[in-house]
Amino acid sequence: MNKQSxxxxxxxxxxxxxxxxxxxxxxxxxxxxxxxxxxxxxxxIGPNGAGKSTLLKATLGLVPSIAGEVSxxxxxxxxMRSRVGYVPQRESVDWDFPTDALDVVxxxxxxxxxxxxxxxxxxxxxAMSTLEKVGMADFAQRxxxxxxxxxxxxxxxxxxxxxxxxxxFMDEPFAGVDAATEKAIIALLGELKAAxxxxxxxxxxxxxxxxxxxxxxxxxxxxxAAGPTETTFTPELLHETYxxxxxxxxxxxxxxxxxx
Amino acid sequence: MMDFWIILTAVLVASACxxxxxxxxxxxxxxxxxxxxxxxxxxxxxxxxxxxxxxxMWMLLGATAFGLLTVFLIQTLQxxxxxxxxxxxxxxxxxxxxxxxxxxxxxxxIDLDLDCVLFGEIAYVxxxxxxxxxxxxxxRAVWMLGITLTVILLLMGLFYKQxxxxxxxxxxxxxxxxxxxxxxxxxxGMVSMTAVSSFESVGAILVVGMLIIPAATAYLxxxxxxxxxxxxxxxxxxxxxxxxxxxxxxxxxIAGCIVSVAGILFILALLLSPSHGLIAKFARRREAQAA
Numbered sequence: 001m002n003k004q005s006x007x008x009x010x011x012x013x014x015x016x017x018x019x020x021x022x023x024x025x026x027x028x029x030x031x032x033x034x035x036x037x038x039x040x041x042x043x044x045i046g047p048n049g050a051g052k053s054t055l056l057k058a059t060l061g062l063v064p065s066i067a068g069e070v071s072x073x074x075x076x077x078x079x080m081r082s083r084v085g086y087v088p089q090r091e092s093v094d095w096d097f098p099t100d101a102l103d104v105v106x107x108x109x110x111x112x113x114x115x116x117x118x119x120x121x122x123x124x125x126x127a128m129s130t131l132e133k134v135g136m137a138d139f140a141q142r143x144x145x146x147x148x149x150x151x152x153x154x155x156x157x158x159x160x161x162x163x164x165x166x167x168x169f170m171d172e173p174f175a176g177v178d179a180a181t182e183k184a185i186i187a188l189l190g191e192l193k194a195a196x197x198x199x200x201x202x203x204x205x206x207x208x209x210x211x212x213x214x215x216x217x218x219x220x221x222x223x224x225a226a227g228p229t230e231t232t233f234t235p236e237l238l239h240e241t242y243x244x245x246x247x248x249x250x251x252x253x254x255x256x257x258x259x260x
Numbered sequence: 261m262m263d264f265w266i267i268l269t270a271v272l273v274a275s276a277c278x279x280x281x282x283x284x285x286x287x288x289x290x291x292x293x294x295x296x297x298x299x300x301x302x303x304x305x306x307x308x309x310x311x312x313x314x315x316x317m318w319m320l321l322g323a324t325a326f327g328l329l330t331v332f333l334i335q336t337l338q339x340x341x342x343x344x345x346x347x348x349x350x351x352x353x354x355x356x357x358x359x360x361x362x363x364x365x366x367x368x369x370i371d372l373d374l375d376c377v378l379f380g381e382i383a384y385v386x387x388x389x390x391x392x393x394x395x396x397x398x399x400r401a402v403w404m405l406g407i408t409l410t411v412i413l414l415l416m417g418l419f420y421k422q423x424x425x426x427x428x429x430x431x432x433x434x435x436x437x438x439x440x441x442x443x444x445x446x447x448x449g450m451v452s453m454t455a456v457s458s459f460e461s462v463g464a465i466l467v468v469g470m471l472i473i474p475a476a477t478a479y480l481x482x483x484x485x486x487x488x489x490x491x492x493x494x495x496x497x498x499x500x501x502x503x504x505x506x507x508x509x510x511x512x513x514i515a516g517c518i519v520s521v522a523g524i525l526f527i528l529a530l531l532l533s534p535s536h537g538l539i540a541k542f543a544r545r546r547e548a549q550a551a
Contacts (some may be wrong), residue, residue, distance in 0.1 A: 022339075060435050078437075085433040093429045097286060097486050107425050111436030116418060143483035159432075 011074025013038050013167045013198040019068030021058045029055045034217055036225045041189050041194045041212065043203040046219035047242050052202045055219060056169050060086060072167060082111060085165030087156050089172055095145045097226035101155045102127055102140040130158040134139050150181030157188060168192065168199040175204060186212060209233055265386040265399050267504050272405035274470055274496030276412055280451050281475030282489050283434055286427045292331065293471040295352035297455040297464050299330035301377060302361025304456060319456055320404060327452020328438050328445060330355060346491030360533060370515045374400040384513045404457035412450050423447065424485055462515040469519035470496060473526050480536040
C-alpha cells in the first residue's frame, strides 16, 4: 500500500531496541527491546509507574530517550510518520477548547495536508464518515466539553483513524469509558486487525486482556516478557511484572487477575 | 486628524492583541503575555542605546529578541524544576528591572519617560511622526502597529491549522510532524512585537488587558475558535473606539478608558452569555430544581 513497505516487505511495524528514558537521572524505562508482529492487537501492561505511557511517547519521540533506537516498517519514525496514528490519554487535552467533535477529528488530517493546505470538503467528508464508524455521527457539531468521557474517547479514536495509518498507538483508550464505548472500541480494534493494521494499546484491565489482545508486552521499567497472549499472559510472568501488587481473586467461579 | 490617528492606533493595538490573546488564553499562557510585555523594556532601551535613535525597526528587533529570551528563560527555569508561576515572576520582573536601570542610567541618551513605559500615552502618538527622505509619513506608532498586524494576519492566515492544533493538543501535533516549538516561538515572537509596538500607546500594564480581556470575553460567547477570534477582535475594536470617545467626554486617560470598556464588555458577557453566562446558569439550575 505504500512505497516503503514494498522496499521492506518483511520489516516489522515496530522494532524497538534498547530504549532507555530517564527523568533527572532516574531511569523510568530501562533498556527495553521488542518487535511487534504485523496485524496484531498488542496490549502493553504493567503496574502504575511502570513507564507504559513514557515508553509509548519515547517511541514516538515525544519524550527524549537517552539511548535506544526505534524502527517503524524498517525505517525511522520521522520518515514513517504518516503511517503512524496516535491516541493520547484523554486527560492530556483541555476539553473546554472552543471546537466541536467534527473539527477535532479533522485535526487527524493535518499531518497529511502539509504546511499550507487547509482542511477542505474531502477532509470534512472523511472525518464525518469516521465519526459514523465510531457511532458519533449525531454528535459531530457538539462542543467537545458537552460530550461524555466515553464519547470524548471515541472522538479521539476517530481522529486517529482518519489518519489512515498502519500502526496505531493508543494510550489507555479504555480508561473511564462506558460499556457502549468499550464495545465500540473493541469492534474497531477488530476491524483494524482485519485490515492488517497493528495496534499497540496501553491497557489497565487485566481481566479483559485474554479476550481482547493477541499479544502482550509486560513492562515494569524493564521489559519482563513479550509474546503471544497464551504463552506470555501467565500468572508467573504477571507476578514478576506486578510484584506483590497483584492479587488473584476468584469470582463467579472464574479466576480473575486484579492489578493493584 | 489627531483624533483619527489616535483612534486608528487604538484599533490597531486592539486588533493585534485580540487575535493573539485568544491563543494565549487557550494555551493558559495569559501570564506569559504579561511577562513579555514587561520584559521587552531592556530590549527597547538597548535598541535606543545602540542605534541612538527612536528607529522603529531597531526597537522591534531588540524587543522581539528580549521577548523570546523571556519565553526561553521561563521554560528553562520550569524544566529545571521551579514552579511555572514563580519562573514567570522571576524572569519578567528581573528583566523589567534591568530595563528600568538602563533607562535611568542613560536618561540623557534615552528619550523615554518611565511613566510612559508603564501607562503609555496614546495622545502623543500623532506628534511622533516618521519622516522618510524629508517627507512626513504619519505617526511612527501606526507604522509599527501596521507592520505587526500584517505579520500576525499573514502568519495566522497561512498557519491557522498549526496554531490551532498546537494550542489544543501539542503532543498530537508533534506526533503529526508539526514543529510545535517553532510555532510556539512564532506566537511568542508575535506577542513580543505587539507588546513593543503597543508600548508607547497603552503601556506595559494596559497592553496585558488588551491581550487578555477581549479574548476572555469572546471565549465566553462561542464554541468555535474562528468565531472566538472574530468576536475577540470585535470586542477589542469596540473597546478602542468607545473608550476613546468616553475619555474625550470625561477628559481622562485614553488607555485607561479603553481597557475599562473592555472590562465592562467582559462583565456583560460573564452575566449574559447564553452558554457560560451566570444568568443562564442560574436559570438552568432553577429549572433543574423545579423539575
